[in-house]
Amino acid sequence: MTKNNKKSMTPTILAWLVAVAVVLVVATIVLVRHDENAGGTGQTNASIVGGNQTIEITAKNGYSPRDTMAKANLPMTLKIETSGNYDCSSSLSIPKLGYRANLPPSGETVVDVPPQKAGSTLTGLCSMGMYSFTIQFQ
Amino acid sequence: MTAAGIQTYTFHVNGMHCKACVLLIERELTEHPKVISAKASLPTRSVDIRGRFGAKLPEEIAEKLSAFLSEHSLSTTAQERQVHWDELGVAVPIAISCAALFVLLQELGIGDLVSGNTTTYGTAFVVGVVASLSTCAAVVGGLVLSISATFARSGNRTKPQALFHIGRVASFFILGGAIGLLGSAFRLQSMATFILSFTVALLMLAIGINLLDVFPWARRLQPSMPRFVSKKALGTVGLSSTVAPALVGGATFFLPCGFTQAMQFYAVSTGSAVTGALTMLFFALGTLPVLALLSFTSLAVNTKENQGVFFKSVGMLVILFAVFNAINSLAALGVIDPVFNL
Numbered sequence: 221m222t223k224n225n226k227k228s229m230t231p232t233i234l235a236w237l238v239a240v241a242v243v244l245v246v247a248t249i250v251l252v253r254h255d256e257n258a259g260g261t262g263q264t265n266a267s268i269v270g271g272n273q274t275i276e277i278t279a280k281n282g283y284s285p286r287d288t289m290a291k292a293n294l295p296m297t298l299k300i301e302t303s304g305n306y307d308c309s310s311s312l313s314i315p316k317l318g319y320r321a322n323l324p325p326s327g328e329t330v331v332d333v334p335p336q337k338a339g340s341t342l343t344g345l346c347s348m349g350m351y352s353f354t355i356q357f358q
Numbered sequence: 359m360t361a362a363g364i365q366t367y368t369f370h371v372n373g374m375h376c377k378a379c380v381l382l383i384e385r386e387l388t389e390h391p392k393v394i395s396a397k398a399s400l401p402t403r404s405v406d407i408r409g410r411f412g413a414k415l416p417e418e419i420a421e422k423l424s425a426f427l428s429e430h431s432l433s434t435t436a437q438e439r440q441v442h443w444d445e446l447g448v449a450v451p452i453a454i455s456c457a458a459l460f461v462l463l464q465e466l467g468i469g470d471l472v473s474g475n476t477t478t479y480g481t482a483f484v485v486g487v488v489a490s491l492s493t494c495a496a497v498v499g500g501l502v503l504s505i506s507a508t509f510a511r512s513g514n515r516t517k518p519q520a521l522f523h524i525g526r527v528a529s530f531f532i533l534g535g536a537i538g539l540l541g542s543a544f545r546l547q548s549m550a551t552f553i554l555s556f557t558v559a560l561l562m563l564a565i566g567i568n569l570l571d572v573f574p575w576a577r578r579l580q581p582s583m584p585r586f587v588s589k590k591a592l593g594t595v596g597l598s599s600t601v602a603p604a605l606v607g608g609a610t611f612f613l614p615c616g617f618t619q620a621m622q623f624y625a626v627s628t629g630s631a632v633t634g635a636l637t638m639l640f641f642a643l644g645t646l647p648v649l650a651l652l653s654f655t656s657l658a659v660n661t662k663e664n665q666g667v668f669f670k671s672v673g674m675l676v677i678l679f680a681v682f683n684a685i686n687s688l689a690a691l692g693v694i695d696p697v698f699n700l
Contacts, residue, residue: 229447231448232444232447232448232451235447235448235451235452235455236447236451238451238455239450239451239452239454239455239458240451242454242455242458242459243454243455243458245462246458246459246461246462246465247458249462249465249466250461250462250465253465282699286699305620306481306485306488306617306620306621306624307488307489307492307616307617307620308494308615308616308617308619308620309616310616310619310620310623311616311619311620311623313690315690315691315692316692322619322620322623325620325624343692343695343696345689345690345696346616346690347551347614347616347619347690348497348555348614348615348616348683348686348687348690349685349686349687349688349689349690349691349696349698350496350682350686350698350699351616351699352689352696352699
């Protein structure tokens with residue numbers, strides 16, 4: 221049952237060419253889209269009223285914005301908005317706070333976050349771990 | 359070779375892939391009138407046979423017994439194990455392409471297809487379709503792919519696949535009704551979720567490495583029904599190809615998949631057995647087309663040559679998914695920082 225070694229290399233080369241092309245196209249699309257998302261340094265999802273800051277995050281097919289800056293040593297209200305969300309991001313966990321909840325398909329969920337030290341980061345993830353957001357405290 | 363005329367021979371078994379094959383060979387051999395006992399071993403791909411064969415040559419015995427076996431053949435010398443590295447040359451780029459397309463699908467926001475603020479059975483169905491194309495595909499789809507490819511390779515074709523899907527749809531209906539009725543906070547704790555998803559990831563890794571069929575040691579890792587269970591329950595290999603796929607299909611209800619969890623959460627919130635059952639049923643039906651397509655692809659590949667490439671591609675893909683899932687589950691537990699953010 222010896223296989224002929226003179227078998228042509230064409231399928232291998234063809235397959236690699238296709239793979240490289242697909243990866244390049246996908247990488248380009250992903251990078252372009254991430255660039256668009258990152259555009260605009262003005263942070264609009266954070267507001268401070270009195271001694272309390274509010275951060276808003278939208279959960280739908282992932283979390284947006286992915287990275288947020290927040291003030292350290294200030295209590296925080298984390299508002300997570302959902303609208304027609306049936307994907308993993310509706311199953312939120314924030315390991316550092318021991319927080320775990322199923323967000324309603326549509327609505328607003330409020331999480332009270334105690335003051336955090338400067339330089340620390342809070343990470344929220346969906347229960348499977350492929351969507352995440354971070355809040356950095358300064 | 360002994361006074362009583364009982365001889366012992368060790369033969370190499372060609373085509374023995376799984377533990378089910380071990381049982382099958384032993385059972386078939388012991389049915390042969392001249393065989394007293396047979397003990398097969400998967401790691402060495404050999405079988406020790408005791409019997410009264412008279413003055414025959416080992417080669418003759420092997421030939422006689424081979425004709426008696428339904429799926430395997432015996433030989434006196436080990437068949438040269440061929441590792442088809444050339445197939446990997448095609449399989450690796452295929453797997454990479456599939457993985458890249460999967461990333462693209464997520465990036466283009468397949469989840470945005472679902473809209474509307476009220477959950478209807480139609481919504482549940484569409485969510486099911488989306489789920490089967492999205493990140494859930496890495497978990498459930500990966501599992502489907504690995505199971506179906508494993509069955510296809512061991513020669514077991516349509517039935518186990520169909521049973522897997524029937525078991526899956528049925529359990530979504532029944533368990534959906536149960537959680538709707540209980541209405542309680544049915545939810546796995548984060549540790550349980552982690553253990554579950556990490557175990558599944560490890561299983562997929564083992565199956566994936568096996569499907570590559572380049573590492574002989576990987577055969578020991580092949581997950582299967584514990585031998586004593588399959589032997590005791592039916593005394594045949596039937597169990598591993600009927601009950602097991604249906605059970606695994608049913609168990610996918612508990613697999614950590616975000617969409618499934620969202621639907622289960624909704625089913626719980628309805629507080630009604632009927633609504634819960636129907637919601638989960640329509641969700642499962644929505645996932646069916648893609649998952650069925652995945653599992654029956656294994657069956658469509660018929661020629662030996664294509665099969666080698668196909669199983670290696672699937673193996674690579676399953677390994678990639680397994681690593682993806684393992685890293686994600688560690689991140690979800692908070693042990694490591696998130697690596698992927700799709």
